[in-house]
Amino acid sequence: MDTLDTAREQAAARRSRRTAKGLLALxxxxxxxxxxxxxxxxxxxxxxxxxxxxGGTEAGASKTxxxxxxxxxxxxxxxxxxxxxxxxxxxxxxxxxxxVTVTGPGGTAVDGSISADGSTWTPAGVLATHTHYAVSATxxxxxxxxxxxxxxxxxxxxxxxxxxxxxxxxxxxxxVGMEVSIHxxxxxxxxxxxxxxxxxxxxxxxxxxxxxxxxxxxxFRPENYWTPGTKVTLHLRLDGVKMSPGVxxxxxxxxxxxxxxxxxxxVDNKDKILKIYHGxxxxxxxxxxxxxxxxTTYNGKMVIEEKSLVVDMDSRTVNLGDAYHIKDVPHGMRLxxxxxxAHGNYWxxxxxxxxxxxxxxxxxxxxxxxxxxPNTPAAWFYNHSLIGDVVQVVNSPDKVIDPGNGLNGxxxxxxxxxxx
Numbered sequence: 001m002d003t004l005d006t007a008r009e010q011a012a013a014r015r016s017r018r019t020a021k022g023l024l025a026l027x028x029x030x031x032x033x034x035x036x037x038x039x040x041x042x043x044x045x046x047x048x049x050x051x052x053x054x055g056g057t058e059a060g061a062s063k064t065x066x067x068x069x070x071x072x073x074x075x076x077x078x079x080x081x082x083x084x085x086x087x088x089x090x091x092x093x094x095x096x097x098x099x100v101t102v103t104g105p106g107g108t109a110v111d112g113s114i115s116a117d118g119s120t121w122t123p124a125g126v127l128a129t130h131t132h133y134a135v136s137a138t139x140x141x142x143x144x145x146x147x148x149x150x151x152x153x154x155x156x157x158x159x160x161x162x163x164x165x166x167x168x169x170x171x172x173x174x175x176v177g178m179e180v181s182i183h184x185x186x187x188x189x190x191x192x193x194x195x196x197x198x199x200x201x202x203x204x205x206x207x208x209x210x211x212x213x214x215x216x217x218x219x220f221r222p223e224n225y226w227t228p229g230t231k232v233t234l235h236l237r238l239d240g241v242k243m244s245p246g247v248x249x250x251x252x253x254x255x256x257x258x259x260x261x262x263x264x265x266x267v268d269n270k271d272k273i274l275k276i277y278h279g280x281x282x283x284x285x286x287x288x289x290x291x292x293x294x295x296t297t298y299n300g301k302m303v304i305e306e307k308s309l310v311v312d313m314d315s316r317t318v319n320l321g322d323a324y325h326i327k328d329v330p331h332g333m334r335l336x337x338x339x340x341x342a343h344g345n346y347w348x349x350x351x352x353x354x355x356x357x358x359x360x361x362x363x364x365x366x367x368x369x370x371x372x373x374p375n376t377p378a379a380w381f382y383n384h385s386l387i388g389d390v391v392q393v394v395n396s397p398d399k400v401i402d403p404g405n406g407l408n409g410x411x412x413x414x415x416x417x418x419x420x
Contacts, residue, residue: 067145069095071137077151084129084155084240084248085193090121092139097121098146099138104131125196126240129248130157155240158248162186164198166234166255167305167407173260176225177303178388179407180234187215189244191420194218197238197249203231209418213404223414225390226259263389265381267363269297269396272354274363276381286377287354289345290396291361295320298361298401301392301410302335304342304385309371311343320360330371331382335363335391336406342391344371344378353377361398363391 074089075082082088090100096118102110110133111124118139127133131154138148164182168174180200188194191212200208200220204227210220226232233256238249267274267288274288291297311332315323318339330344344367345359352358353366367378374383390410403412 065143065145067095067139067141067147068143069093069139069141069145069147071097071139071147071149073135073137073149073151075153077153079153081156082127082153083242084127085242088123088127088133088135090135090137092119092137095139095141095147097137097139099136101136103134104128125237126193126242127155128239128252129155129250131155158246158250160186160247161250162188162243162247164236164238164249164251166236168234168255168257170255171257173258173386175304175386175388175390176228176259176262176264177301177390177407177410178226178232178257178259179303179409180220180232181407182218184216184243186247187244189215190242191215191218193241194238194243194249197236197241199235199237201233201235202226206230208232209414211409211412211417212420217404219407219409221409221417225262225264225410228259228262230259232257232259259388260386263385265389265391266394267391268394269357272357274365274377274381274391276384284380286365286381289348289353289359289364290357290393291359291398292357295360296398297357297359297363297393297396298336298340298398298405299393299396300400301390301408302340302401303407303410304333304335304387304389304391305407306334307382307385307387308332308334309382311341313341313343315360318360323360328370330367330369331365331378333382333385333391334406336401336408338405340401340406342381343367344376344382346371363393 070093072091075087090097097114100112100114100121102112102123104110110127112121113124114121132152134152136150138146140146162184164184167181182198195210195218198210198218202208202222206222208220208222210218212218233254236251236253239252241249243249262279263276265274265276267290269290272288272290274286275282276284309331311329312327313329314325315321330346332341332343334341340361342363345364346367346369348358350366365378365381367376371379373379400411401408403409409417
């Protein structure tokens, strides 16, 4: 009897323990179910925010909205040998450009603008040769979402370069008739873009325009003579300009000069007198000898383009055969590229000046051999003249000098000057 009671008690204890374990398991399951349900995903259907990716989660992961705007930048990142014009293109599709920055060495920004519809960005000018550029562009789509790209590239190093030699020196002072003249060492076929790369500005704001003489020379001047005291600056921005097929410019610099006092001269072939004016006031005058009947002097306004204390004048250089060769002509001032000078003359008697034309087209003033006497008319005129002063010849039987023969564009009307 005792043994049977003991077995029954043991069986009852086992049943009691199994029941407790079952209740504990049910309780834990309920807790876990509650915890999962609080997470918002226990077999439940997702809401609108999950479906359109604007909030909440889907399958336990967060989605970031993506801009639909598409940016295109040419040339490709890391490109080399890129052309200085036409190769840089930045565009946006399915959106609009909001900001574009193109920078060169030292962070120097390239000027440019975004089109009115926001689809493209265009540089204002050409890029420099052999230069590394960085590009940063941002665009926005219709939902206000942004996208951005950054690239970089290097422009070409040209095999053929065209340089312009100009006739002014920085810090110098010139006369009121001075023209800025640039001669290129190679022909310029793309004159429009080359012209855009050259400007001349004046401190008083007067308009200054350029004129091409052929395909290797361009000169700049205002409509009327410069105002005394004006500061004039030549701006060369030719680096990267394609002047001709395969030929590029590389100059980028500024050169400034100042206009001095107003001095102009008029020499009348009838009375053979050189009259020197300061402003409109007659300042001084000297008797002169101009070109003889076979070698008349050009009419027109001629600008002093160079000065030399002694000039070697050889008739063969101006296609006059062996007519003369004087190696020590004193106080020479060139008035044309074809050989017209105002100069001293020591080989003619004093009585010639003011009475007889004896030169081969030049304006001659009395002088002494060697030019050592500062009191002669030629010495005075030389010492008181600036490059850029104007010497005008009137009443000569010859034609008006060609505007391109020296710095003599003043013989061309303003409208014609600006025409090209």
